[in-house]
Amino acid sequence: MSVIYNKVALVGLGLIASSMFWAMKRRGLAGTVSGFARSAETRDTARRIGLCDTVCDSLADAVKDADLVVLAVPVGAMGEVAAEIAPHLKPGATVTDVGSVKRAVIDSVGPHIPDGVHFVPGHPLAGTEHSGPESGFATLFDNRWCLLVPMPGSDPAAVATLRTYWEGLGSYVDEMEVDHHDLVLAVTSHAPHLIAYTMVGVADDLNRVTDSEVIKYSATGFRDFTRIAASDPTMWRDVFLNNKDATLEILGRFTEELFALQRAIRTGDGALLQDYFTRTRAIRRGIIEAGQDTDAPDFGRAKVER
Numbered sequence: 145m146s147v148i149y150n151k152v153a154l155v156g157l158g159l160i161a162s163s164m165f166w167a168m169k170r171r172g173l174a175g176t177v178s179g180f181a182r183s184a185e186t187r188d189t190a191r192r193i194g195l196c197d198t199v200c201d202s203l204a205d206a207v208k209d210a211d212l213v214v215l216a217v218p219v220g221a222m223g224e225v226a227a228e229i230a231p232h233l234k235p236g237a238t239v240t241d242v243g244s245v246k247r248a249v250i251d252s253v254g255p256h257i258p259d260g261v262h263f264v265p266g267h268p269l270a271g272t273e274h275s276g277p278e279s280g281f282a283t284l285f286d287n288r289w290c291l292l293v294p295m296p297g298s299d300p301a302a303v304a305t306l307r308t309y310w311e312g313l314g315s316y317v318d319e320m321e322v323d324h325h326d327l328v329l330a331v332t333s334h335a336p337h338l339i340a341y342t343m344v345g346v347a348d349d350l351n352r353v354t355d356s357e358v359i360k361y362s363a364t365g366f367r368d369f370t371r372i373a374a375s376d377p378t379m380w381r382d383v384f385l386n387n388k389d390a391t392l393e394i395l396g397r398f399t400e401e402l403f404a405l406q407r408a409i410r411t412g413d414g415a416l417l418q419d420y421f422t423r424t425r426a427i428r429r430g431i432i433e434a435g436q437d438t439d440a441p442d443f444g445r446a447k448v449e450r
Contacts, residue, residue, distance in 0.1 A: 148309045149211040149238075150175040155203065155225055156216035157181040157190050158376070159271060160242045162280025164214065165195055167313040170282045180206035181277070190277045204232045212309070215241040215253065220382035223252030235260040238302050242268055244333060244379075246293045246325045248386035254295065262302035265293040267325065268315060269333075273374040286314035287435055293322050323390075330390035334383055335398060338391070340372035341380075 152174040154161040161179065168174045179196030180203050181187050190199045200206040207213050207229045215222050222241060233239065239257060243249045246265050257263040270288040272279065290310040294303050307317045320328070347358050347366065362370060384391055408416040431437050 145171045145173060145312045147175050148173050148305060148312060151210045152177045152212045152214065153207045153210035154179045154196060154214050154216060155206060155229070157186055157195060157199075157277045158216060158275050159279040159284075160268060161214065161216035162190075162195050162277050163270075163282065163284035164216075164280075164313060166280055166282035167285055171312050173309060173312045174212075178206045178210065186277055193278060195277050195280070203228050207232050207234075209234055211237055212306070213237060213239045215239065215243070215249075218376075218379050218382045219243045219245050219248055219386045222249055223256070226253040226256035230256045230258055233258055233261045236262075238262040238264055238306060240264050240266045240306060242266060244329055244383050245387040246322045250293075250295065250322060262299050263295055264298055264303050264306050265295070265322075266306065266310070267291045267293070267329070268310070268313075270315075271375075273371050275376040275379075283314065285310070288315055290315040290317050291320045291325055292317060293320055293325050326387050326390045327393070330387060330394040334387055334391045335394040337372055337375065337380055338384065338395065339398070340369040343369045344373040 152164075152168065154165060154177065157179050165177055165179070168177060176197045178198045178200055179187075179190055180200045181190065184201075187199050187201065190196055203225065211234070213229065213233065215225055217225055222243060226239070229239075235258075239253070239261060240263075241249055241253065243265075244267060246267065249265055253265075254263060268285055268288065268290040270284050270290075272284075290313075292303060292306060292310075303319075310317050343366070347353065358366065405417070405420065407413070408420075432439055
């Protein structure tokens with residue numbers, strides 16, 4: 145592909161931003177890429193591994209003259225970052241983000257975007273349990289979805305260019321209304337993460353099962369929970385605090401379903417359990433058929449070289 149943005153600025157240099165950089169280089173999507181992270185240690189690591197063409201020591205330098213600015217920091221930090229970069233944004237630039245919550249990002253970032261700069265929120269539905277600048281790889285977004293959540297009155301050309309960019313990174317792209325996005329993600333990501341954290345916490349608190357037994361026998365199902373629960377704690381703290389209503393709604397529904405299953409187990413209602421498990425099994429088959437995972441025993445996430 146040809147260059148889509150002459151300069152891309154990555155604010156935050158964790159898994160998503162580092163994967164974006166390697167994917168951009170793979171396809172030649174950007175003329176030059178600058179990067180910034182609050183931590184000097186992270187900036188040093190990025191320089192050591194060749195992450196970004198230029199790693200800057202200030203936000204202002206990173207976003208100067210950038211055609212696309214990507215906010216890849218925890219949701220709770222985005223408003224502060226937006227306020228800091230606002231005076232330095234190039235007229236006609238596009239600002240996007242990769243946050244898992246959209247209403248809170250729009251409310252915190254939107255007011256700081258200057259006139260003449262396009263704000264197009266986004267959310268790549270891709271990731272691993274790893275974090276940090278060394279965790280990224282070029283194929284992270286291949287055949288995964290990226291959701292764009294344009295603002296009312298968003299410039300169609302800016303949205304179209306950002307769509308082309310994400311497609312160049314390897315993603316399928318769809319557009320979604322902001323509150324619907326937050327509800328969908330509460331179902332597919334946020335509530336499952338909270339449940340995984342809870343199950344791992346239960347195992348940690350249950351004194352009658354030893355740590356060594358939990359570790360040795362985890363492949364029977366517990367391993368799946370631990371992979372999810374290993375995700376970045378700061379990011380997930382901010383997700384739950386900023387998608388409170390939708391997450392609580394889904395957790396309420398989950399609790400109702402859990403009570404129904406408890407009742408079926410207690411009363412020996414095998415027919416209900418059989419029907420329930422048959423219906424839910426079909427969801428897993430649909431995910432595999434859609435190419436969003438495989439039935440391989442490594443969760444479909446074999447190590448990929450950068």
